[in-house]
Amino acid sequence: MLNKKIIYLIVFIICSSFLYSQDYTIGSIEYENLKFTNRKYLDKKLDLQVGGLWNEAVKERITKKLIGMDDIIEAVEITETIVDDKAYIVIHLVEKWPLMVIPLAKYSNSSGIQPKFQIRVYNLAGFRKYFKFKFDYIPKENIYGELLYKDPEFFGIPDLSFEISTGLSSSVSAYYVYAPPSRVGIIGETETQQWNKDLYINSNSKMSLSYKIPDNGMVISPSFKFNNNNLLTADPADDSISGDEDSDNYGKTPITSFNPGGGPSSKYL
Numbered sequence: 001m002l003n004k005k006i007i008y009l010i011v012f013i014i015c016s017s018f019l020y021s022q023d024y025t026i027g028s029i030e031y032e033n034l035k036f037t038n039r040k041y042l043d044k045k046l047d048l049q050v051g052g053l054w055n056e057a058v059k060e061r062i063t064k065k066l067i068g069m070d071d072i073i074e075a076v077e078i079t080e081t082i083v084d085d086k087a088y089i090v091i092h093l094v095e096k097w098p099l100m101v102i103p104l105a106k107y108s109n110s111s112g113i114q115p116k117f118q119i120r121v122y123n124l125a126g127f128r129k130y131f132k133f134k135f136d137y138i139p140k141e142n143i144y145g146e147l148l149y150k151d152p153e154f155f156g157i158p159d160l161s162f163e164i165s166t167g168l169s170s171s172v173s174a175y176y177v178y179a180p181p182s183r184v185g186i187i188g189e190t191e192t193q194q195w196n197k198d199l200y201i202n203s204n205s206k207m208s209l210s211y212k213i214p215d216n217g218m219v220i221s222p223s224f225k226f227n228n229n230n231l232l233t234a235d236p237a238d239d240s241i242s243g244d245e246d247s248d249n250y251g252k253t254p255i256t257s258f259n260p261g262g263g264p265s266s267k268y269l
Helices: 002-020 039-046 056-068
Strands: 024-032 073-083 086-095 099-108 112-121 130-138 142-151 160-170 176-179 192-195 198-212 223-235 240-242 254-257 265-268
Touching: 024 039, 024 073, 039 056, 056 073, 056 086
Parallel strands: 024 086
Antiparallel strands: 073 086, 099 112, 112 130, 130 142, 142 160, 160 198, 176 192, 198 223, 223 240, 254 265
């Protein structure tokens, strides 16, 4: 009796191994509930095509890839129907919402309401690209904007990401500021408006690559940054921007150079 049980167990294991390794030809591929992601991107990413090979190992590989795309996919389930040695594949997806708009605002006694907002796109054009736009405005002080683009699979390489961003910060929107009273602490003294002659403009750009080594998880991330700083002078008499007559550089055109990874450098022509 014991020998029969052993024989049955061996036969069961052999049959299970045979069923697990059974190969089929892909008859069709369908994506269910695909709303935001481009089908061409998924076909290329998953390396699936009609007429290709299908078995349990391929199914596990596809499932693992889709689970790894957790920035755009919430859940995944794969079902297949076998007819005459052909596998008809249905990939059920639950996608994450690709757009997020974040309006923010804060209030201070000196600047009033300070509006801010961000727009984030996590699946740009359905090809799993990330885009962000950020805008901050502080009345009577400065304005700031930023654009960022990220490709998590640069040149189709899964572990190589590319990111580029550019930002602009300026006090051009504030031609005047509140100056403190000349005699601090005197009863009845109030703050007065004073012309802000220094108009500061800063722009910056940054490019970076990030590669994760699959074997040990080490990340290599080189980056390159440009800074551009400029300082203009506002003339309150005619509401225009001009040079400072007391400056040795009056009437000359400011030229600001880009210094990768360093500070600003300006000269005049």
